[in-house]
Amino acid sequence: MVLATNLGFPRFGADRELKKATESYWKGNSSQDDLLEAGKELRLRHWKMQKDAGLDHIPSNDFSFYDQMLDMCCLLGCVPERYGWPQNSSDGGNVDMDTYFGMARGNDKAPAMEMTKWFDTNYHYIVPEFYEGQDFKISSSKIFDEFDEAKAAGIETRPVLIGPFTFVTRGKFKSENISAADIIPKLLPVYIEALQKLVDKGVSWVQIDEPILAMDMCETGKQNFKPVYEELAKAVPGLNILISTYFEGLRDNMDLAFSLPVQAVHLDLRRDAHQYKDAIGIIPEGMMLSLGLVDGRNIWKNDLHQSLNIIEFVESHIGSDRVMVGPSCSMLHSPVDLDLEVEMDADIKGWLAFSKQKLAEIAVLTKGANEGREAVAGELEASDATVSERKTSSRIHNNAVKDRMAGLSPDMFNRENVFAERQKVQRAALNLPSFPTTSIGSFPQTQEIRKARAAFKKGNLDEASYTEAMKTEIQSVVKYQEDIGMDMLVHGEPERNDMVEYFGEQFDGYAFSKFGWVQSYGTRGVKPPIIFGDVSRPNAMTVEWSKYAQTLTDKPMKGMLTGPVTILFWSFKRDDISYEESCKQIALALRDEVKDLEAAGIKAIQMDEPAIREGLPLRRADWDDYLKWAVDSFKLSVCTVEDATQIHTHMCYSEFNEIIESVGALDADVISIEASRSQMDLLDAFGAYKYPNEIGPGVYDIHSPRIPTSDEMTSLLEKAEKVIDPDMIWVNPDCGLKTRGWAEVEPALKNMVQAAKNMREKRQSAAA
Numbered sequence: 001m002v003l004a005t006n007l008g009f010p011r012f013g014a015d016r017e018l019k020k021a022t023e024s025y026w027k028g029n030s031s032q033d034d035l036l037e038a039g040k041e042l043r044l045r046h047w048k049m050q051k052d053a054g055l056d057h058i059p060s061n062d063f064s065f066y067d068q069m070l071d072m073c074c075l076l077g078c079v080p081e082r083y084g085w086p087q088n089s090s091d092g093g094n095v096d097m098d099t100y101f102g103m104a105r106g107n108d109k110a111p112a113m114e115m116t117k118w119f120d121t122n123y124h125y126i127v128p129e130f131y132e133g134q135d136f137k138i139s140s141s142k143i144f145d146e147f148d149e150a151k152a153a154g155i156e157t158r159p160v161l162i163g164p165f166t167f168v169t170r171g172k173f174k175s176e177n178i179s180a181a182d183i184i185p186k187l188l189p190v191y192i193e194a195l196q197k198l199v200d201k202g203v204s205w206v207q208i209d210e211p212i213l214a215m216d217m218c219e220t221g222k223q224n225f226k227p228v229y230e231e232l233a234k235a236v237p238g239l240n241i242l243i244s245t246y247f248e249g250l251r252d253n254m255d256l257a258f259s260l261p262v263q264a265v266h267l268d269l270r271r272d273a274h275q276y277k278d279a280i281g282i283i284p285e286g287m288m289l290s291l292g293l294v295d296g297r298n299i300w301k302n303d304l305h306q307s308l309n310i311i312e313f314v315e316s317h318i319g320s321d322r323v324m325v326g327p328s329c330s331m332l333h334s335p336v337d338l339d340l341e342v343e344m345d346a347d348i349k350g351w352l353a354f355s356k357q358k359l360a361e362i363a364v365l366t367k368g369a370n371e372g373r374e375a376v377a378g379e380l381e382a383s384d385a386t387v388s389e390r391k392t393s394s395r396i397h398n399n400a401v402k403d404r405m406a407g408l409s410p411d412m413f414n415r416e417n418v419f420a421e422r423q424k425v426q427r428a429a430l431n432l433p434s435f436p437t438t439s440i441g442s443f444p445q446t447q448e449i450r451k452a453r454a455a456f457k458k459g460n461l462d463e464a465s466y467t468e469a470m471k472t473e474i475q476s477v478v479k480y481q482e483d484i485g486m487d488m489l490v491h492g493e494p495e496r497n498d499m500v501e502y503f504g505e506q507f508d509g510y511a512f513s514k515f516g517w518v519q520s521y522g523t524r525g526v527k528p529p530i531i532f533g534d535v536s537r538p539n540a541m542t543v544e545w546s547k548y549a550q551t552l553t554d555k556p557m558k559g560m561l562t563g564p565v566t567i568l569f570w571s572f573k574r575d576d577i578s579y580e581e582s583c584k585q586i587a588l589a590l591r592d593e594v595k596d597l598e599a600a601g602i603k604a605i606q607m608d609e610p611a612i613r614e615g616l617p618l619r620r621a622d623w624d625d626y627l628k629w630a631v632d633s634f635k636l637s638v639c640t641v642e643d644a645t646q647i648h649t650h651m652c653y654s655e656f657n658e659i660i661e662s663v664g665a666l667d668a669d670v671i672s673i674e675a676s677r678s679q680m681d682l683l684d685a686f687g688a689y690k691y692p693n694e695i696g697p698g699v700y701d702i703h704s705p706r707i708p709t710s711d712e713m714t715s716l717l718e719k720a721e722k723v724i725d726p727d728m729i730w731v732n733p734d735c736g737l738k739t740r741g742w743a744e745v746e747p748a749l750k751n752m753v754q755a756a757k758n759m760r761e762k763r764q765s766a767a768a
């Protein structure tokens with residue numbers, strides 16, 4: 001019998017019940033018991049849902065009140081000393097809830113632990129910390145309690161843990177001279193004790209997540225992997241272990257994965273569709289293969305026929321008793337329930353599956369495998385119909401877009417002249433002082449702005465009044481910038497809720513859900529828009545606003561757009577064409593906007609690309625390919641303007657080293673980057689590489705409410721000047737100001753302008 005399995009279910013509830021319960025607890029509006037109860041209710045709901053769907057292996061311990069890596073820290077007793085635990089624990093040997101949330105969010109004892117992206121997802125986990133001399137011991141009963149809880153409800157579960165290699169390599173070594181090789185042996189006895197406890201409770205299968213096996217692993221990691229698992233398996237002989245890998249193919253680690261003394265290995269067949277072929281060639285006798293066929297990270301219905309073909313092929317080689325069917329990875333990265341989308345366009349809804357629907361797909365595939373295709377004939381037929389509909393639907397396929405894509409020519413990816421030529425013309429046209437000041441785009445989004453936008457969206461405010469309200473805001477933002485003496489102005493982006501959604505709403509080929517939330521971290525979720533078809537721009541999107549703003553001032557007004565790579569990566573992507581193709585379609589739509597802005601008299605246009613770095617593939621071998629099309633897409637979107645039109649871009653993260661050459665290859669006339677938090681250290685990358693164009697290292701950290709003084713910003717600029725030709729330096733904040741209040745922004749920008757003036761004066765007196 002083929003088994004229907006799952007690797008993890010989204011935990012915050014279809015209506016984000018857990019978010020509400022947790023935030024209410026944090027605010028002191030409800031008790032700890034209320035929160036525990038809310039968690040229990042959700043776990044039971046999700047287990048029952050999976051049981052009812054017909055799943056054989058249902059995960060437990062995939063639930064979390066904040067994050068699964070934080071939960072692992074608690075299970076293993078990996079709690080940084082600064083939280084004062086266990087001295088003041090109120091929960092026996094367990095990490096108590098206050099310490100738990102303290103680690104996640106900071107408390108009166110210490111700031112929060114660091115948080116970072118979980119592989120290439122948009123989910124952020126709490127980063128474990130490792131110290132020399134650290135001791136570990138079981139310090140949370142959560143994984144045991146949840147198994148008991150499900151069992152009491154009549155559901156036998158497969159507890160999930162993050163494996164030691166993934167856990168440790170995703171962490172940070174806080175003492176010098178320690179490494180994974182020091183920590184893993186110390187954690188191993190704790191893992192063994194936990195697994196033994198699970199066996200004692202009657203657990204027959206556990207799922208140990210080791211996505212690290214699908215990444216580039218270092219030699220030491222590769223060497224230590226098998227011995228550690230041998231020790232682990234020897235210690236708990238009665239237990240069946242599934243090693244789950246996801247987010248990439250196993251590639252060079254495939255031999256290693258299948259040499260482990262475990263009972264099953266899970267493969268992500270969405271990210272690496274063909275790896276099952278290699279796997280069946282080397283899988284040892286008796287080991288099971290778990291096929292990750294249903295996309296855990298995207299929202300498209302599965303092609304059931306295609307999946308069933310793979311299942312049957314694998315069955316014919318290793319026998320049906322050795323096959324499991326499941327999602328590619330935990331469904332944590334998918335929205336919960338499509339049924340709630342009652343307002344969604346019926347065609348589009350017909351193409352989608354959220355987590356609950358994915359469970360049904362897994363069940364159908366398993367049934368088809370076990371009872372024959374006739375048993376699921378109706379489902380297969382419906383699936384085939386969807387597949388062929390998506391191949392031909394005029395909602396998806398736009399011939400005009402396809403023709404333009406076919407007609408792309410090399411000259412469309414380059415500016416007419418090289419930067420040095422353009423710079424001359426731009427300097428003449430813009431007439432800016434040295435150390436020109438500008439901002440990244442958005443200004444504080446006040447209550448009033450948000451209210452007006454919401455009312456307009458709901459139909460409670462007519463278009464004329466809404467436009468009027470936005471224009472009033474633009475007037476005041478422009479006047480403020482003129483008053484303090486900024487050199488290149490922005491309109492402030494009051495009309496934008498979000499830098500991707502705003503464009504998605506105006507593109508053809510984009511759809512939106514109402515409940516399509518995916519957890520991003522803690523209680524936070526994002527609701528990515530959905531690219532379902534060929535993307536085009538039926539009408540100009542930003543031109544009227546920018547044009548209006550330019551009428552209010554003689555200073556140059558910067559047009560503000562979001563770049564194609566960022567729009568792609570912050571959306572649900574199509575699975576029927578390549579990322580590259582989708583991205584270039586978006587680039588063409590933006591190219592039209594750029595052209596229209598230029599024609600409307602806008603002399604500088606900024607194409608934000610904060611997501612370029614996060615799009616980097618997990619495997620280094622794939623980087624060049626990605627960077628090539630990412631750079632090409634950016635260039636396609638902007639390389640339509642005259643030399644005199646200045647193209648800006650903006651990126652806000654601090655690790656440029658690895659992609660600096662591609663950043664240079666974008667050939668933007670000006671780039672603004674995040675730099676103040678690292679005290680300009682990251683400029684080293686730009687200096688070492690000799691970044692050829694103009695650059696605005698952020699001198700004002702907008703992520704903090706602190707108002708920087710002009711002296712501080714002057715000294716940051718002095719630091720920058722040592723690495724970059726002062727003639728090339730712009731003066732700007734780190735990022736957009738929309739999350740800040742006017743009370744901070746007003747003095748901070750004034751100080752920033754003063755810093756630029758200081759630099760100019762210093763220069764003049766040096767010249768005199």
Ligand code: GLN
Pocket residue numbers: 440441442493499560608610650651652735736737738
């Ligand atoms: N132009 C955008 C803004 O100012 C850029 C935001 C971003 O980089 N994340 O808000």
Ligand code: ZN
Pocket residue numbers: 440610650651652734735736
């Ligand atoms: Zn930014």
